[in-house]
Amino acid sequence: MGILRPAAECLCEDCKHRILTRGWKPDQLFPPDNDCQACMETAMRTAARYPEGIIPSSSLQKTGQLTPEQFRAKVIRHEAAHAAVAHLLGMDVTRIYVGDTREDPVELGSVDWKFTGELNIEALAEVSMAGWVSDRKWLAENGLDDETHLVSVSSESRADIGVVLGRGAGGATVDLGVQRAEENWSDYAPYINAVAEELTYFDGDLTPLVMRAVIGEVDDRRRRSSAPSTAQPPARPSAPTTNTAPISGGSVMSTLAEQARNALNIANEKADFVRGALQQAGLDIDDIIAQLAQVTTDAETVQQASGIYQQAKADLEKLQGLVNTAIDTTQQHAGVL
Structure with a gap:
């Protein structure tokens, strides 16, 4: 579990509620906001019981430590x-x-x-x-x-x-x-x-x-998975920018759409090269694993190397899936421009 500050053991109910609902601000060392008399009195009574200065985490409700x-x-x-x-x-x-x-x-x-x-x-x-x-x-x-x-x-x-x-x-x-x-x-x-x-x-x-x-x-x-619906995604705050000139007119929008399509096409062309390189890397790793399998030794280092290459092959396949998904997504977007 994370570090539980000993000060938490001395929180009054009001300060505990505020911290649980609003977070523990950086300046709230102890007592919270350095001005809570109730917390200070509790801290002094608690410290008197533990002169060595170590306050055990026992007074708060607890279900058990996080592993x-x-x-x-x-x-x-x-x-x-x-x-x-x-x-x-x-x-x-x-x-x-x-x-x-x-x-x-x-x-x-x-x-x-x-x-x-x-x-x-x-x-x-x-x-x-x-x-x-x-x-x-x-x-x-x-x-x-x-x-x-x-x-x-x-x-x-x-x-x-x-x-x-x-x-x-x-x-x-x-x-x-x-x-x-x-x-x-x-x-x-x-x-x-x-x-x-x-x-x-x-x-x-x-x-x-x-x-x-x-x-x-x-x-x-x-x-x-979703059928047509009127549900809306969460509203995203607008990103202010220094460019406040409005864009209007069909020709301008058409030009912007064409630029976007060209950019997506270029991105997908490069992604195809990436996909091909990943496929070739997977084939090369298969060859490496096959070569290591021919080594007639029980050396732990060779077995370990083979295991690492097999994990690398699995990682490559996962990465190929991500690249394929990204390509499909950009192609779909290009189709609606």
Whole structure:
């Protein structure tokens, strides 16, 4: 489980409620906001009982510790939530990474993204707080949403809240980010879970290219499985830009459509080369595996190498599937332009 601050044991009910519902802000060290007399009095009484300065985590309701595997699964979906929501809100995700939480629970993960045009602080808040919303829902889904774990993930939310506050926004913007992530969760969840699955498969290091292909695959499945309906996807905040000149007129729109089709055709041509290269790489790996099988030795190193090549072949086949899905998706889009 994440680091549970001893201060959590001394929270008064009002401060506990505020932290559980609004997150643990970076400046809320202890007592929260440094001005809660009730928390201070509890801390002094508690510290008097433990002169060695170690306050055991015992006073909060608790169902049990998260195993290292559970903690890693929670962190992976937390980062997947940041990445998927950022992409869906029009941001350019450049990195998705989860460290070796099994060895170092402090080394969690990170998602980097770039903004297009002027920063939309409300979209940033939704992306930042999607991780905390994911944590709370993950705990509930796994029957672990007790006070200890909820306070712990609230404490872990400090960094994400700090991203929003660091841009000059206030607590109301953070609250809005939480509200929007909660409201849109049912729409976001299929994408988040798919990205989390791939992030797990690639052991915490997922390329943005694979993430975009996975999201495209989810879009494709939803299109195929859904009948015509009036249901609308979650409203995405507009991305302000310095170019405010309106585009109008049939000839201009036609030119833009033609440019888009040309760009998609070029992309698919390059993707065909990628697909061919992956197919050839798969054949070469088959040859390598066959050659290693002829080595009449029980050497562990040769067997290990063969196993690695077989895993590489499986990874290539999975990557080929993603490339095929991406090509199909762009072809469908080109057909409607």
